[in-house]
Amino acid sequence: MTTFVHRSPMPGFGLSLGITLSVLSLVVLLPIGALLLKGAAFGPAGIWSVVSTERSLAALFLSFRLALFAALFNLVFGVLLAWVLVRYDFPGRRLIDAAVDLPFALPTAVAGIALTTLYAPTGIFGSLAKEVGWKIAYTQWGILIALIFVGLPFVTRTVQPVIEEIEREVEEASATLGANRAYTLRRVVLPTLTPAALTGFALSLARAVGEYGSVIFIAGNIPLKTEIAPLLIVIRLEEFDYDGAAAIGIAMLVISFAMLLAINIIQVWSRRRISHV
Amino acid sequence: MSSAYPTLTARRFRPVTQEAPLVRVALIAFVILVLVVLLFAPLIAVFVEALAKGWLAAIESLAHPDARSAIWLTLTVAAISVPLNAVFGIAAAWAIAKFDFRGKALLITLIDLPFSVSPVVAGLCMVLLFGANSLMGGWLVAQGFPIVFALPGIVLATMFVTFPFVARELIPVMIEQGRAEEEAALTLGASGWRTFLTVTLPNIRWALLYGVLLCNARAMGEFGAVAVVSGKIRGQTATMPITIEMLYNEYLSVAAFSLAAVLAGLALVTLTLKTLLEWRHADQLAATHRH
Amino acid sequence: MIHIEIDEISKTFGATSALHPVSLAIPSGALVALLGPSGSGKTTLLRILGGLEYPTSGRVLFDGQDATGLTVQERRAGFVFQSYALFRHMTVFENIAYGLRARPRRSRPSNPEIARRVARLLDLIQLPYIGARYPNQLSGGQRQRVALARALAIEPRMLLLDEPFGALDAQVRKELRQGLREIHDTTGLTSIFVTHDQAEAMELADVVVVMSMGRIEQIGKPSEIRARPKTDFVREFISV
Numbered sequence: 181m182t183t184f185v186h187r188s189p190m191p192g193f194g195l196s197l198g199i200t201l202s203v204l205s206l207v208v209l210l211p212i213g214a215l216l217l218k219g220a221a222f223g224p225a226g227i228w229s230v231v232s233t234e235r236s237l238a239a240l241f242l243s244f245r246l247a248l249f250a251a252l253f254n255l256v257f258g259v260l261l262a263w264v265l266v267r268y269d270f271p272g273r274r275l276i277d278a279a280v281d282l283p284f285a286l287p288t289a290v291a292g293i294a295l296t297t298l299y300a301p302t303g304i305f306g307s308l309a310k311e312v313g314w315k316i317a318y319t320q321w322g323i324l325i326a327l328i329f330v331g332l333p334f335v336t337r338t339v340q341p342v343i344e345e346i347e348r349e350v351e352e353a354s355a356t357l358g359a360n361r362a363y364t365l366r367r368v369v370l371p372t373l374t375p376a377a378l379t380g381f382a383l384s385l386a387r388a389v390g391e392y393g394s395v396i397f398i399a400g401n402i403p404l405k406t407e408i409a410p411l412l413i414v415i416r417l418e419e420f421d422y423d424g425a426a427a428i429g430i431a432m433l434v435i436s437f438a439m440l441l442a443i444n445i446i447q448v449w450s451r452r453r454i455s456h457v
Numbered sequence: 458m459s460s461a462y463p464t465l466t467a468r469r470f471r472p473v474t475q476e477a478p479l480v481r482v483a484l485i486a487f488v489i490l491v492l493v494v495l496l497f498a499p500l501i502a503v504f505v506e507a508l509a510k511g512w513l514a515a516i517e518s519l520a521h522p523d524a525r526s527a528i529w530l531t532l533t534v535a536a537i538s539v540p541l542n543a544v545f546g547i548a549a550a551w552a553i554a555k556f557d558f559r560g561k562a563l564l565i566t567l568i569d570l571p572f573s574v575s576p577v578v579a580g581l582c583m584v585l586l587f588g589a590n591s592l593m594g595g596w597l598v599a600q601g602f603p604i605v606f607a608l609p610g611i612v613l614a615t616m617f618v619t620f621p622f623v624a625r626e627l628i629p630v631m632i633e634q635g636r637a638e639e640e641a642a643l644t645l646g647a648s649g650w651r652t653f654l655t656v657t658l659p660n661i662r663w664a665l666l667y668g669v670l671l672c673n674a675r676a677m678g679e680f681g682a683v684a685v686v687s688g689k690i691r692g693q694t695a696t697m698p699i700t701i702e703m704l705y706n707e708y709l710s711v712a713a714f715s716l717a718a719v720l721a722g723l724a725l726v727t728l729t730l731k732t733l734l735e736w737r738h739a740d741q742l743a744a745t746h747r748h
Numbered sequence: 749m750i751h752i753e754i755d756e757i758s759k760t761f762g763a764t765s766a767l768h769p770v771s772l773a774i775p776s777g778a779l780v781a782l783l784g785p786s787g788s789g790k791t792t793l794l795r796i797l798g799g800l801e802y803p804t805s806g807r808v809l810f811d812g813q814d815a816t817g818l819t820v821q822e823r824r825a826g827f828v829f830q831s832y833a834l835f836r837h838m839t840v841f842e843n844i845a846y847g848l849r850a851r852p853r854r855s856r857p858s859n860p861e862i863a864r865r866v867a868r869l870l871d872l873i874q875l876p877y878i879g880a881r882y883p884n885q886l887s888g889g890q891r892q893r894v895a896l897a898r899a900l901a902i903e904p905r906m907l908l909l910d911e912p913f914g915a916l917d918a919q920v921r922k923e924l925r926q927g928l929r930e931i932h933d934t935t936g937l938t939s940i941f942v943t944h945d946q947a948e949a950m951e952l953a954d955v956v957v958v959m960s961m962g963r964i965e966q967i968g969k970p971s972e973i974r975a976r977p978k979t980d981f982v983r984e985f986i987s988v
Contacts, residue, residue: 185558190636191649193556199548200564203541207616208570211582218585257491264488268481276489278732282496284671285724285731287678289698290717293705294499297506304502305494329495348474352800353833355473355820357847357902367846371837383572390575393680393698397705410577410681417584417685426585429578440573470802473820 212433219430222423230427235403236412240431243409244439246320247388250327255381258335259373265336266343280333288330288393295326296397318400323408326395327388334387335380342376375451382443389436503721506714518712519719526692527700527716533608534696535676538615543669546623551657554631555639565628571620579617580685583610606688611696614682619672626668627661629743634660663738667731674727678720749936750811750905751776752797757806759792766792767962769806774940774955776811779932781949782942784959785985790942791910793959797940798908799823810905826899826937828909832891834883840894841866841879847902869897872931889920896931907932909941913948925952946986950974958982 185193219227230236265277283291299306300317309316316322346369354364392410400406409432416425471478507515518524549568553561571579587594587604597604604610638660642652658665680698687694695703697716704713735742752774759767767789774780782790795801797808799820807816815823835843844866848857857865870876873893883891892912899907912928913921929952932939943949949956950970958965958973958981966978977983 185556188556188636189643190555190639191643192551192653193558196548196552197556197558199545200552203545203548203616204564204567207613208567208620211579211586211613211617212570212574214586214591215578215582257488260484261488261492264484267475268485270485272489276492278728279492279496281728281731282500282724285674285678285727286500287680287698287717287720287724289680289701290503290678290720290724291499293701293713293717294502294506297502298498305498325495329499332495347831347833349829349831349833350835351474352820353827353829353898354835354846354850356798356800356823356825356827357850357898358821358824359846359850360821361473361476363850367850368835386573390573390578390681392575392577392684397702410575413577413581414685417581422585422588422590425581429575429581432575432578436573436575473800 215426215429215433218423218426222427227427227430230424231431235407236409236428236431238404239407239409239412240428240435242320242323242407243389243432244435246323246327246408247385247391250324250331250388251381251385253324253328254331254335254384255377258332258380258384259339259370259377262336262339262343266340280336283330283332288391289397291329292326292394292397295329295394296322299325299398317398318406320406322398322400323395323406326398327391330391330394331384331388334384335377338376338380338383339373342373346372371450375447378443378447378450382440382447385443386436386440389432389439500721500725503714503717506710507718509714510711514711515715515718518709518715521712523692523695523700524712524716527695527697528719530608530611530695531677531697534611534615535673538612538619538676539669539673541612542616542619542672543623543665545620546627546668546672547661547665549624550627550631550661551653553628554634555636568624569621571617574617576614576618576679576681577685580614580682583614583617583682583686587613605686606690606694608694610686611683611694614686615676615679618679618682619675622672622675623665623668626664626671626743630661630664630741631657633743660741663734663741664743667734667742670727670731670734674724677723749776750938752906752938752940753807753809753812754793754797755807755809757793757796757803757808759789759796759801760804765962767796767803770959770962770964771806772957772964772967774938776938777936778938778954779929779952780938780940780955780957781953782940782957782959783944783946783949783985784965785944787961788959789962790957790959794908794910794940794942797906798825798827800827824902824905826902826904826907828892828895828899828907828912830911830914832883832895832915834891834895834898836883838882839879840870840875840881840883840886843883843894844869844879844898844901846898865901866897869901872900872934873897873927887920888916889924892916892924893927896928900931900935904937907935907937907939909939911943912941913943913945921948928952950986958985960985 231240261280265273265280296317297303299309299322301307301310301315303317306317314321316325350368351364354368359367390410392408392414395408396411399408399411401411409428413425413428416428475481476484549564553565584605585591587597587610589595589598589603589605594605602609604613638656639652642656647655678698680702683696684699684702687696687699689695689699689703691703697720701713701716704716754770754772756769756771757767758765758769770789770793782793784790792801796803799818803816807814809815835846838846845862848862848865866879867876870879873896875890875893878886878890878894883894886894892915896912913924916924925948928941953970955967956970956973957967960981966973966982973982974986977986
């Protein structure tokens with residue numbers, strides 16, 4: 181026998197791996213394979229001819245740009261929130277800590293209509309914004325808010341355990357060497373948090389790029405302006421233009437994976453700087 | 458004796474690992490403000506809008522046949538897809554945590570794959586594979602077993618988007634627990650199944666519950682993937698989130714928000730249970746001691 | 749070289765007193781051991797000297813001037829932590845240069861000057877070639893010496909060491925004792941180290957301060973303490 185699996189007295193390897201691979205294939209691999217096969221049939225030129233239309237390009241550009249902005253906001257705010265939750269004690273801290281996961285638990289469609297109600301010109305926040313001539317819902321601002329909402333917990337949840345593990349002595353050492361608090365945070369604390377924060381950033385970004393439910397209500401969905409890529413896929417499918425839908429879908433997959441790969445590389449690099457083995 | 462140095466009094470002294478009190482208060486206030494505007498306000502808005510015309514109107518709208526059929530469909534989909542994903546998650550965690558085999562890292566990556574795929578793209582994949590004009594889909598429809606625009610498609614799409622939840626929670630927990638206990642049970646003469654049921658399962662039960670909880674919340678709330686594969690046939694393939702969309706687009710605000718309030722209530726229950734698990738059984742969960 | 753006076757310093761944490769009022773004068777240039785079992789208040793006293801804790805009452809005097817109100821940064825006390833607290837994401841070079849780079853621009857040395865000073869410190873700790881390494885790539889003994897070099901880089905007025913040999917095995921411990929003595933003699937800094945190991949205190953220190961339960965039991969040269977232990981506690985503690 182080859183060394184595919186190390187011999188072990190434990191039973192159930194064949195069964196457990198069999199179930200795993202069968203379900204994985206049926207639910208995930210075959211469907212994605214069907215999309216990739218479709219892409220292979222078009223060839224890069226075929227995909228480009230669909231994607232390079234003004235409307236598709238605008239939708240893709242909008243989706244990735246706003247997802248990036250939302251993930252950047254969540255990166256900064258998520259680290260701040262994690263810091264406040266771990267280091268500061270204030271009434272309601274535990275409640276807030278628990279509530280951070282709300283976007284994971286609240287269905288996106290529910291979040292979508294609720295955010296729209298609040299940020300539409302007739303809503304509480306929307307009318308306040310209108311006073312200063314700022315329109316939120318049915319503009320790119322609305323999309324941004326929805327994307328921030330769905331990605332909010334990721335960075336906080338990845339960074340929190342790392343902050344808990346920081347040794348106080350390291351911060352004290354920095355102070356005894358003459359560094360003020362801001363310098364300590366910038367040079368000692370933040371670099372320690374970077375790998376975990378990047379993990380959260382990548383998760384938040386991936387989530388925001390593909391987000392559909394919370395966005396379509398608040399977006400206004402005007403082609404070229406507030407139409408996100410997932411919505412365009414849905415529209416193409418409703419027109420039974422499967423090729424058009426598949427081309428945009430493949431473009432999204434490819435760009436997403438390229439971005440995640442890039443983040444992964446940065447992460448490996450920053451992690452290596454922190455823990456040299 | 459006069460001091461040449463600027464002095465610090467006991468009241469002004471703060472541990473060097475803390476920010477100035479003013480900074481702390483400002484940060485806490487800022488964080489709470491953002492969370493109120495972004496998290497709490499939408500949650501409250503759901504219930505306020507649902508009850509805009511009183512309790513009666515809200516309850517009446519939930520009793521409407523379309524709403525009832527949506528609730529029933531969502532429960533059915535969750536009742537099928539969540540247990541299947543739980544079984545998958547346990548099997549995957551068992552294989553990955555208890556054995557060493559080639560391609561393990563790749564397998565873990567593939568299990569996480571659905572998290573980086575848009576739900577809409579997931580639905581699109583299902584349509585391409587099982588749709589009426591695909592090879593397999595066409596054959597299945599001819600056999601009288603359509604997948605797309607029917608329950609099986611909704612279940613498959615839901616399973617796709619909730620795929621990693623249970624496995625991701627169980628794998629680190631089971632890796633950490635190692636295989637010593639199982640090996641002990643086996644040497645004592647227990648069968649493989651008995652070992653699993655009496656040794657492994659009790660060790661992972663809280664982590665399993667945790668994963669199932671998150672999987673269920675996502676399954677009941679999934680929108681993008683289901684929107685693509687369901688065909689949105691009112692009373693037949695419209696789940697709760699899909700029905701919310703249709704009602705909202707028809708300006709039936711109370712009806713839409715009443716259904717939304719049911720899902721928001723479910724989200725609150727999920728969060729509460731999840732938090733309780735984290736407080737009581739933190740040592741047995743992966744989520745609370747990752748990294 | 750400064751001399752340090754501790755004047756009726758006390759410290760309570762909530763309801764428990766870590767230090768009853770204690771007074772102590774440390775002559776300039778001395779190498780002093782604060783010796784005692786855990787919970788004797790020795791680390792608290794060291795942290796008060798370093799400005800990491802604020803005393804509940806009493807004063808700290810540096811060269812006769814009240815220094816109680818000085819912040820950690822203003823004290824310029826080279827502090828070596830028990831865990832060394834090296835910055836994991838920085839090379840040894842950057843660790844040692846940290847205190848110089850943290851200075852306000854006006855008093856910050858130029859980059860070549862920083863490099864020169866770090867090289868000199870690496871020579872002092874007899875590890876001239878490890879500047880490019882990261883803390884995880886060092887042995888325990890090397891880490892301790894790097895922590896010492898980092899503390900010395902800020903040109904401290906005194907050196908405070910919390911169980912500097914606590915995390916090392918017996919063999920390395922012995923070697924490094926001599927190293928600390930040499931560094932102390934070269935720099936001439938008033939140095940205070942905390943230890944629970946009476947052999948270490950007796951061998952290394954000019955003056956030993958025996959502490960127990962937040963009180964000072966005896967102050968004296970090692971030979972005096974060995975010859976004339978003042979209390980039963982001291983007699984028992986040094987006879988181990």
